[in-house]
Amino acid sequence: MLRAADAWHSTVVENELASACDxxxxxxxxxxxxxxxxxxTIDRMPPHRMxxxxREIWRDAGILTGTxxxxxxxxxxxxxxxxxxxL
Structure with missing residues (x-):
């Protein structure tokens, strides 16, 4: 059984949440x-868990998206x- 896990957040998700406001x-x-x-919700995301x-991931994601x-x-x-x- 899983008792504890570290929660990690993505700047991509933070951007999606922020853009939803607009x-x-x-x-x-x-x-x-x-x-x-x-x-x-965004403020509760600890910076050290972001x-x-x-650059390489952005490039690969762009290639995948285009494909x-x-x-x-x-x-x-x-x-x-x-x-x-x-991403």
Whole structure:
């Protein structure tokens, strides 16, 4: 049985969470609370447990994204999601 594990976070996920704040409708009644929750989640990610893709990983992820997009005819609008998944 697994009793304890270290939690690691990715700067890619941090970016996805942060960019979600900009996508929310500012006129919606719950937007302010949701943004507060997202910010609190990001703030709880300890910097010493953060993993950031290096240049080689970005390059490989870009190649994989381009290959998948070409072979599967992926629309341009979905390529960012694929890139983030590859990272």
């Amino acid at each position: 996508l929310l409708d500012p006129a919606h009644a719950n937007t302010r609370d949701v943004i507060k929750q997202i910010i609190a 993993i950031s893709p290096d 998948i997009a070409r072979l599967q005819g992926t629309p341009r609008s979905d390529r960012r999601r694929i890139l983030n998944d590859a």
